Amino acid sequence: MLLSMQGISKAFAGVVALKSASLEVEPAEVMALVGQNGAGKSTLIKILTGVYRRDEGSITFNGRNIDFTMPAEAQSAGIATIYQEINLAPQRSVAENIYLSREPKRFGLIDHAAMRRGAEAVLKTFNLSIDVDRPVAHFDAATRQMVAIARAVTQNARLVIMDEPTSSLDEREVAVLFETIRTLKRSGVAVIFIGHRLDELYAICDRVTIMRDGQTVAKSPMADMPKMALVRHMLGKELAAFQAMAPDQDVPERPARLVVENAGAGVRVRDVSLTVREGEISGLAGLLGSGRTETARLIFGADRMQRGTIRMDGKERVYREPADAIADGIGLVSEDRKIDGIVPDMSIRENMTLALLPKLKKAGIVDRARQDEIVTRYIRALGVKCASPDQPIKELSGGNQQKVLLARWLATDPRVLIIDEPTRGIDIGAKSEILKLLRNLADEGLSVLMISSELEELLAAADRVTVLSDGTSVATLPRKDLSEAALLSAMAHQVAPEGEIA
Template sequence: MSLLLSMQDITKSFGGIAALQGVSLEIREGEIMALVGQNGAGKSTLIKILTGAYQRDGGAIRFDGNDVSFSSPAESQQGGIATIYQEINLAPQRSVAENIYLCREPRKLGFLDRKVMRDGARKVIRQFKLDIDVDMPVSRFSAATRQMVAIARAVTQDAKLLIMDEPTSSLDEREVAVLFDTIRTLQKNGLAVLFIGHRLDELYALCERVTVMRDGRTVAAGPLAGLSKMDLVRNMLGRELAAFEALGRDLQATGERPVRLQLDNVGAGVRVRDVSLSLREGEITGLAGLLGSGRSETARILFGVDKLERGNISFGGQARHYLEPSAAIADGIGLVSEDRKVDGIVPDMSIRDNMTLALLPKLRKNGIVDRRRQDEIVVRFIKTLGIKCASPDQAIKELSGGNQQKVLLARWLCTDPRVLIIDEPTRGIDIGAKTEILKLLRNLADDGLSVLMISSELEELLAAADRVTVLSDGVSVADLPRQDLSEANLLAAMAHQVN
């Protein structure tokens, strides 16, 4: 097979921060290539450069025998590249036929030729073994059918390369099988597919080769055959199987402590299928897993953001079903979310107001905030957590990432919680601040708090956790107590190689 796409030494920076550093990607005609990497690896940025949404700073792109530099996604589509994103980009109230021919509607004497459009839509839909009414709005159909409509649109565009970003994230097993059959049919017809995914079993079932990205670089590329899942995970995470010295403290295995919060066979949708874990008094429980394993979604269920559909949650031995965050907060549960800029801080508000947001109902009397008590609490936690700031009135957006994270920790600590869920506690902060945050969590646990620490950094889990539960594709596949915690065991569990 001849080379269809060659991206060499691609670089891209935003505000002086390098997002891509010498990335390379090659795809041959008629092959299915996997593109993998954790959050922040640079996959999305690379695809946006290829499709013209971003302009590269350096490097070269050659597609279908020509040097290219697409100026917009529309231009890349005209050049033979079709992209189907995780959130399928269809017009929901328009018909299947209208979506397939969107912006390319056949016309006769200047008028829309609906007969040609319907006939063409029916013909291409039949290729995918679908029996649907092409005059129906796409909103009436399942996610799998909408996915097929998006692929059908790409096929009618005479695409040579189809990029699919997390196409199975909202599909069940039967729908995934249908999708894979469709992709294989497209491959037989000469279409190349770039498959961006995270489910290892799916990658090995569908793809021939893999390109691995990490920290804005290409770190591996080659055939999947002969590459073990454990080696693939190691490439994605950048870990060597060596002993790791815990930061700040060498934790020792302890006896069984009382369970404070228990999840048994919890599930919701396709992201969380069967999760069981225990949070014990005075312990840090780590929650590990690759991108898409269901870690953050499990936290959302536990905190009442998403609805529990299956399984049981108990707090202090009593059954719980949190329908909204206020119910979880009333039980003494706090959540520091993964993306502090989107779901955490209110950037233009002061440190004082950000820190006391969750406590406001208790600070109010007759609708008026007790400012004296509020100031006492804010000053105490600024001192206790070592938050570096000019004053409580300073806007939180002016603080460093590490100090912003401390303010969010304080937001929940001032409510006197019994359980603290913290998702990616050190993302986007420097190594010194990372150590401080981990030590803070350790001290809080030593004082009796139950901590659920979600992290994609193995060093953090090995440094601070008393036990780690590992998720894979929404299922808990391993529960490792301190005495069994090692980098090798974590990698093996994340690669589905569980004894």
């Protein structure tokens, strides 16, 4: 065994990030490390590489117990980490990047000729022949990945950790990277491959370790782990009690309000089509990295759509910025309310009316009477539990913060509300309340696009669900066809026999 991490636990300010997690890697093996956001993958790797100190557990690497206190110690021991945002000096040459801080010297000076020969030799092992005197900024993403890998190899790495290495690569570049990983295996180097694209995991990885909620929930050879089983381990189960909230399966189809056709931008959104109908909750599902949030940003005008069309009530629209979408009746409650949603030091009143401020101003002064009327109405209507409208929003519970954000957009009288992970980080009672609230809003005529990584939420609340995989819409399931098996099959991008879950 090259690496063994056992019983690893870590808490931050009383919040448990890891609970008795484990990970083992054999020499010359590619280990997939997978899990949704917050599963604990990054924390586990940071403990291994000395960024964090573990609270409990043991780690052995290359036959000895280790307890690194800084990343440099892990690097010296033979562990190299290549992050999603490749850590290279873009204006320095390929050779300089490969030997950065370890330059060969002659008579006390950098031996550029030796550095050039060494860089060319190590890249040749990956069948890469490039001008190593050129700055790395002049090369594509796949070449930069290989430069980072070459640097790891010249450091005599026994284990290379790759964090989402294919996220910005096209198909040709992925093929080049995978051949490089196979070369590493042949030379005895092990790889931890952190990724989310299932086809890629099955193409390059020997075994898989699956994490959820800070724990290791499954380990298996890739060949013995069907895609649907892998997805189910990643997602788990939590909200089965909400199934009683599910809408009527026999509601007639309503007119389309928002139609997105063949939307694309870069590699994160390749070809997405979906429909949000009047008075319905349309779900948007998919694993981490499937393009759900990126699709919402395109619709809202936060990112520029490069191809495809958007129609509102049958009329084609182009949203160049969020103000265009807001003016056309679209609101977006973002995935991370603490970063993109609330302004923590501002009051409930101020947070709730942020999007409405242009309409509340007269001669540049906020109409306080109108503001008070709107805030009071929505606090009452949504059941926001607070001391007063002037209470700082940071003092509220997660569920009540989410209600304030909902109120912010409802006050703009939207026709379409996009809500990304509506119940993330709130307790189960508040989750039920938020979903019931969305159901009531839809029943009153609002069109809701609900993005969720929780299967039970989608089964409980959605009238139809569009499933994304690798930036492409792969299935749209109407209410009558919605089931856990159907969603898992679509998310795993395969068709299972009816009623069967691998």
